[in-house]
Amino acid sequence: DTAVSQTPKYLVTQMGNDKSIKCEQNLGHDTMYWYKQDSKKFLKIMFSYNNKELIINETVPNRFSPKSPDKAHLNLHINSLELGDSAVYFCASSRERGVRTGELFFGEGSRLTVL
Amino acid sequence: LAKTTQPISMDSYEGQEVNITCSHNNIATNDYITWYQQFPSQGPRFIIQGYKTKVTNEVASLFIPADRKSSTLSLPRVSLSDTAVYYCLVGRSSGAGSYQLTFGKGTKLSVIP
Numbered sequence: 001d002t003a004v005s006q007t008p009k010y011l012v013t014q015m016g017n018d019k020s021i022k023c024e025q026n027l028g029h030d031t032m033y034w035y036k037q038d039s040k041k042f043l044k045i046m047f048s049y050n051n052k053e054l055i056i057n058e059t060v061p062n063r064f065s066p067k068s069p070d071k072a073h074l075n076l077h078i079n080s081l082e083l084g085d086s087a088v089y090f091c092a093s094s095r096e097r098g099v100r101t102g103e104l105f106f107g108e109g110s111r112l113t114v115l
Numbered sequence: 116l117a118k119t120t121q122p123i124s125m126d127s128y129e130g131q132e133v134n135i136t137c138s139h140n141n142i143a144t145n146d147y148i149t150w151y152q153q154f155p156s157q158g159p160r161f162i163i164q165g166y167k168t169k170v171t172n173e174v175a176s177l178f179i180p181a182d183r184k185s186s187t188l189s190l191p192r193v194s195l196s197d198t199a200v201y202y203c204l205v206g207r208s209s210g211a212g213s214y215q216l217t218f219g220k221g222t223k224l225s226v227i228p
Binding site: 004035040041042043044045090092102103104105106107108109 | 147149156157158159160161164200202204206216217218219220221
């Protein structure tokens, strides 16, 4: 059973298009995240949700809109795609509230290529 | 969040113990130190976390000195399958049920037969 699953794994699209990446976790965790890994391999947090409520919203263009229909799902919708959006997007989840939470469970990533 | 510095790459022979040191001079009181492993085309995988002194699990040990300005991940008797990128992270709870981690470039460990 895949704990954190993302679809699609690969996505190739043209500039200006709108696309979505879906994420589901079956671990019963309360918190879910989206991270972006760029070509230099830096992995940076974009958003986090706790029980469907937005907790962290880093400096991300408002073309990126996360949506959490329930605490097991966190989807990422991207409008008007740009070349610089090409990256690998990772979904993650975590349990526990409080300082000791540091164990995130990551999905396998969704590689987005914008042409 | 505290910035971390670690070697870009390391090589090791199979069966050896590998120690990867990370510096985090600006670590705050509430920060925890976490290490992740990432294989190509996969998401990062949690290895170990600690606050101070020494933490050991079935995979690795984490040594943190009293000033907490650095930490050392120790991998005993590495095998070829340990070839991966290892990230040292300093993070803290956002206070609302979320944990913010900032990943650096990591250390690319290559295990040689």
